[in-house]
Amino acid sequence: MYTITAYLIYLTCSLITVFIVGKNLHSNGLNYLFGECPDEAMSNSANNFLYVGYCLLNSAFALFFLETTPQLINSAQVVEFISASQGIIFLSLGILHILNLFIAPKIINQLLKKKLLTNKNQKS
Amino acid sequence: MNYHIIAYSIYLPVTFALSIWIAKSLHKNTRAFLLEKFNAREELASATNNLIQTGFYLIALGFSFMHMRIEGKLEYENGIGKWVQMNGSKETIETLASKLGSFTLVLGLLLFLNFFVMIMIQSPKKVEKKV
Secondary structure, three states: HHHHHHHHHHHHHHHHHHHHHHHHHHHHHHHOOOOOOOOOHHHHHHHHHHHHHHHHHHHHHHHHHHHHOOOOHHHHHHHHHHHHHHHHHHHHHHHHHHHHHHHHHHHHHHHOOOOOOOOOOOOO | OOOOHHHHHHHHHHHHHHHHHHHHHHHHHHHHHHHHOOOOOOOHHHHHHHHHHHHHHHHHHHHHHOOOOOEEEEEEEOOEEEEOOOOOHHHHHHHHHHHHHHHHHHHHHHHHHHHHHHHHEEEEOOOOOOO
């Protein structure tokens, strides 16, 4: 009974955080990563691509992490399990996010240099 | 009443309030720095500001959740440590103080990490045409 409530609360909290963070990155990534991209449709599609990939990967991580629950026999243990699991998810998301902030611009710079983010079918 | 739940119900709001307060002040201050760094491009500066803020929130709240679990109080007898069950207001105050202290320490380190990210962050640059 306690484990089922813990599963439900854990799933709602972790999926809600994944989607909220994803939405935040979706709206900010357009200006940050694709501010210098000359083609607007290309930047929109690339941004959506990254958003979908992000949401899928992180919800998969959150769902896989549910398997590591211990046996819960008390309401205090439910609170402790939810806090520990959410803590691990938040920390991993945060560390990966900060790594992305350093690595993603370098990738986008390479793409812009090689002109891979332009639409060749369009005649300028 | 279980003293653990009292400690948790004091620890969580305090950590949330501290991290939100510091994040709001960092939001104002990094905005000015980023505007100067990116040559007064407002959209780019606000976007990077929000990205840095989400990173700060995630790591701060993540650490507060991970550190919340109280198993007991560590007491030393003849140089050997033993976990003692927490059953008194004295021990709750002591463990709360240690938990909140380590959290504020990590928050201070996060502040410096935030400065570091703010200084070292690069946005994608414009490709200049070769003449």
